[in-house]
Amino acid sequence: MKEYNGFKNCGSWYKGNIHSHTTVSDGMLTPEQSVKLYKENGYHFLCFSEHDIFTDYREQFNTENFIIVPAVESSVVLYRAKGTNERYKIHHLHGILGTQAMQDAAPLGTYKHMQYIPPMKFFGEWTGPKAAQEVADMLRDHGCVTTYNHPIWSRVTEEEFIYTEGVSSLEIYNFNTVQESNTGYDVTYWDRMLRMGRRINGFASDDNHNEGLFEDSCGGWICVQAPDLSHDSIVQNFIDGNYYSSSGPEIHDWGVRDGKVWIDTSAVNHVNFVCGNIINDGTTVLGERFKDTLSHAEYPLKGHETYVRVEAVDRYGRTAWTNPIYLEW
Structure with missing residues (x-):
């Protein structure tokens, strides 16, 4: 895509x-x-x-x-x-x-x-x-x-x-x-x-x-x-x-490449890929419990998502949010 x-x-x-x-x-x-x-x-x-x-x-x-x-x-x-x-x-x-x-x-x-x-x-x-x-x-x-x-x-x-x-x-x-x-x-x-x-x-x-x-x-x-x-x-x-x-983490870069949404961040605990518009689109990539061990995450798109935005969340709940990318299929 x-x-x-x-x-x-x-x-x-x-x-x-x-x-x-x-x-x-x-x-x-x-x-x-x-x-x-x-x-x-x-x-x-x-x-x-x-x-x-x-x-x-x-x-x-x-x-x-x-x-x-x-x-x-x-x-x-x-x-x-x-x-x-x-x-x-x-x-x-x-x-x-x-x-x-x-x-x-x-x-x-x-x-x-x-x-x-x-x-x-x-x-x-x-x-x-x-x-x-x-x-x-x-x-x-x-x-x-x-x-x-x-x-x-x-x-x-x-x-x-x-x-x-x-x-x-x-x-x-x-x-x-x-x-x-x-x-x-x-x-x-x-x-x-x-x-x-x-x-x-x-x-x-x-x-x-x-x-x-x-x-x-x-x-x-x-x-x-x-x-x-x-x-x-x-x-x-x-x-x-x-x-x-x-409210805390940094986002270094992100985008869509080879059918996957990817993001690079400062060290965080988990990353949420939030998508529209079908139930179960999107996912959460979990790091090690109670620790900030992630700095890169990916989500393979399913082929019908209308938009994607990403949240990077550290172990204290502090979050960084991207703006949406609107997807064309």
Whole structure:
């Protein structure tokens, strides 16, 4: 069958967190403190995802080895009733400033630093899918790449967001909400979308607020492969899915060759090959129990898989995720 490369092999690896908060919204670290934290932990880029406030700190913080990717986390909130702060459901759609070409083509122009984007508010009931689409369209028209964040934490049902057009990636691992309430694992929704034919990437992030209740920084990230550390290179390769997500392990390379899916990783305990669309497609390759003994794994394709993605899991449960390869037979 056709040979597929999981990565473009187009440059170097750059580590980043594309979902974080500071004192500009409801985080406890200032932007300066957050930049210092991530630079000290080997990160190359960072998004400030302030709630309903677009920020652009590139001029203040960009250096040769570290850049800010401007962004905003836009909200749709369903409250129990007027006069209460009890939230039943939330859409959090993340608008990441797109490439220069996307900015130039934006019909509504780009957002400005510290621009407030009012959240949509509903009381008692909402038009969930319609509202999600309206926000996704708004972000696109302002030159942004759009992601959908933490659906399990948000208490939304799959029908309220999986049909939203224009969403590049789904947040499949959110370190903050994993620590807070074990509501940060969203791969089930990801596979639901992939199985129905939606081509969408996944990403891991921190969503850090640094409130001091638990650790929520430097626990979920993406590694983007790009020719250089510039805004357009990072964003375009994010759009293209030329990255992997992780809460620990590294993925060195992967692909499809001679009818087999293969992957090379840092030392891990087991590797999951997740496929659509027939029952019993995919497999788990197990290493030695309680030890990280695997660095290479393979899965012989059966001939009817529609997509394949791979998870590399170490003995502590920390995981690295590829984006999908869509297979043609």
